Amino acid sequence: xxxxxxxxxxxxxxxxxxxxxxxxxxxxxxxxxxxxxxxxxxxxxxxxxxxxxxxxxxxxxxxxxxxxxxxxxxxxxxxxxxxxxxxxxxxxxxxxxxxxxxxxxxxxxxxxxxxxxxxxxxxxxxxxxxxxxxxxxxxxxxxxxxxxxxxxxxxxxxxxxxxxxxxxxxxxxxxxxxxxxxxxxxxxxxxxxxxxxxxxxxxxxxxxxxxxxxxxxxxxxxxxxxxxxxxxxxxxxxxxxxxxxxxxxxxxxxxxxxxxxxxxxxxxxxxxxxxxxxxxxxxxxxxxxxxxxxxxxxxxxxxxxxxxxxxxxxxxx
Amino acid sequence: xxxxxxxxxxxxxxxxxxxxxxxxxxxxxxxxxxxxxxxxxxxxxxxxxxxxxxxxxxxxxxxxxxxxxxxxxxxxxxxxxxxxxxxxxxxxxxxxxxxxxxxxxxxxxxxxxxxxxxxxxxxxxxxxxxxxxxxxxxxxxxxxxxxxxxxxxxxxxxxxxxxxxxxxxxxxxxxxxxxxxxxxxxxxxxx
Numbered sequence: 406x407x408x409x410x411x412x413x414x415x416x417x418x419x420x421x422x423x424x425x426x427x428x429x430x431x432x433x434x435x436x437x438x439x440x441x442x443x444x445x446x447x448x449x450x451x452x453x454x455x456x457x458x459x460x461x462x463x464x465x466x467x468x469x470x471x472x473x474x475x476x477x478x479x480x481x482x483x484x485x486x487x488x489x490x491x492x493x494x495x496x497x498x499x500x501x502x503x504x505x506x507x508x509x510x511x512x513x514x515x516x517x518x519x520x521x522x523x524x525x526x527x528x529x530x531x532x533x534x535x536x537x538x539x540x541x542x543x544x545x546x547x548x549x550x551x552x553x554x555x556x557x558x559x560x561x562x563x564x565x566x567x568x569x570x571x572x573x574x575x576x577x578x579x580x581x582x583x584x585x586x587x588x589x590x591x592x593x594x595x596x597x598x599x600x601x602x603x604x605x606x607x608x609x610x611x612x613x614x615x616x617x618x619x620x621x622x623x624x625x626x627x628x629x630x631x632x633x634x635x636x637x638x639x640x641x642x643x644x645x646x647x648x649x650x651x652x653x654x655x656x657x658x659x660x661x662x663x664x665x666x667x668x669x670x671x672x673x674x675x676x677x678x679x680x681x682x683x684x685x686x687x688x689x690x691x692x693x694x695x696x697x698x699x700x701x702x703x704x705x706x707x708x709x710x711x712x713x714x715x716x717x718x719x720x721x722x
Numbered sequence: 723x724x725x726x727x728x729x730x731x732x733x734x735x736x737x738x739x740x741x742x743x744x745x746x747x748x749x750x751x752x753x754x755x756x757x758x759x760x761x762x763x764x765x766x767x768x769x770x771x772x773x774x775x776x777x778x779x780x781x782x783x784x785x786x787x788x789x790x791x792x793x794x795x796x797x798x799x800x801x802x803x804x805x806x807x808x809x810x811x812x813x814x815x816x817x818x819x820x821x822x823x824x825x826x827x828x829x830x831x832x833x834x835x836x837x838x839x840x841x842x843x844x845x846x847x848x849x850x851x852x853x854x855x856x857x858x859x860x861x862x863x864x865x866x867x868x869x870x871x872x873x874x875x876x877x878x879x880x881x882x883x884x885x886x887x888x889x890x891x892x893x894x895x896x897x898x899x900x901x902x903x904x905x906x907x908x909x910x911x912x913x
Contacts, residue, residue, distance in 0.1 A: 428800030470754040535752040608860025
């Protein structure tokens with residue numbers, strides 16, 4: 406009797422471990438259109454409206470916890486923000502003058518058809534759930550393909566770049582945040598022309614790494630990092646040019662390349678409302694996304710391609 | 723109770739508890755960071771189901787809850803299942819071999835289970851290959867995660883125990899111990 410119990414216990418454990426390993430291997434090996442991914446999307450289709458409802462019902466609870474957290478942080482942020490406002494006010498005045506000259510020059514040289522966030526159709530969405538995991542940084546939003554949301558669409562909020570859409574069902578979508586280990590965004594520092602790739606640092610949600618910048622790229626602490634409007638394989642998402650990503654916190658001089666640590670501008674831990682930049686059929690972003698998706702999907706790193714292997718989001722007219 | 727004698731009532735209770743905790747975790751708890759990390763209730767639930775119901779039920783619950791988490795969060799299928807299966811089984815074996823009754827047992831089990839889950843998950847991710855650079859902050863996050871989960875382990879234990887106790891069959895060893903403590907078999911209580 407005892408032997409039978411022991412044998413059964415061990416058999417159950419072995420069965421469950423083997424089943425997990427089979428699932429893991431099959432999921433890891435199959436394409437995103439594979440059977441297990443479809444099951445997951447099916448589950449998401451069912452769960453998304455429930456999570457949306459639960460999110461609305463439980464919002465007061467979340468707000469209560471959030472209130473304590475916000476109150477604790479508000480005082481320390483106040484002084485810092487006042488200093489920033491003064492600095493930004495001065496910068497805005499200077500930027501306006503530059504912007505006017507820049508617009509005139511672009512028009513003069515017929516370069517004023519660059520892809521920008523205004524070329525997209527923004528869809529406002531509410532975050533209904535968040536991943537509780539160090540390794541995955543994803544959120545679920547309440548808008549899906551029925552609202553025109555598609556995989557690879559950029560996602561922003563009022564502060565800056567948030568991430569991109571990685572899974573879509575009719576009434577919901579999964580957004581991988583820029584701190585997710587699978588993400589990489591082509592970016593540049595300040596006004597420099599050199600581009601690098603912003604990658605997350607796994608385990609540190611407040612730190613990103615802008616890598617593969619040419620060694621002579623000028624970069625200073627406090628400078629802003631923007632999307633460059635280019636794609637670099639294997640990260641084939643086309644983010645419009647000029648979306649702020651973060652601020653430089655430190656600079657690392659390496660042998661051939663320079664890398665900088667970047668603090669994300671968007672508060673990715675407290676996302677409530679985001680905007681998905683969708684491309685309507687026939688629009689310039691849709692055409693460019695089509696070009697990007699038709700590119701061979703190489704697994705080469707940004708270091709191998711550098712800036713040269715990137716496709717610019719400059720419109721072709 | 724290592725598998726045999728699992729009543730339908732207990733299974734129903736575990737299913738309801740697991741679904742409620744996973745959705746509460748995803749919808750509310752994940753959006754409220756404590757010391758920069760989020761509490762992981764699902765790991766605690768798996769550990770405590772194992773501690774209350776034994777290794778077989780612990781492992782099966784761990785697998786099912788892990789699968790639910792992977793499906794709901796669109797993560798790599800099978801990864802959380804594998805880690806939670808081992809956590810649930812280990813906690814169940816602890817009960818079967820030692821049957822710890824100390825008041826601090828849930829704290830220690832919660833902390834150990836969380837540490838095992840976080841380290842196991844990280845090792846699996848490393849084995850599958852990580853494209854992004856890994857920060858040393860990961861260690862701090864793991865330590866903080868264990869600390870935060872330890873804080874909520876006791877209330878979570880009370881909740882899980884309360885939910886499942888009605889579905890658990892009477893354990894002979896517990897009944898004997900209770901008989902002693904209530905004085906029923908004490909020679910002093912005899913007339």
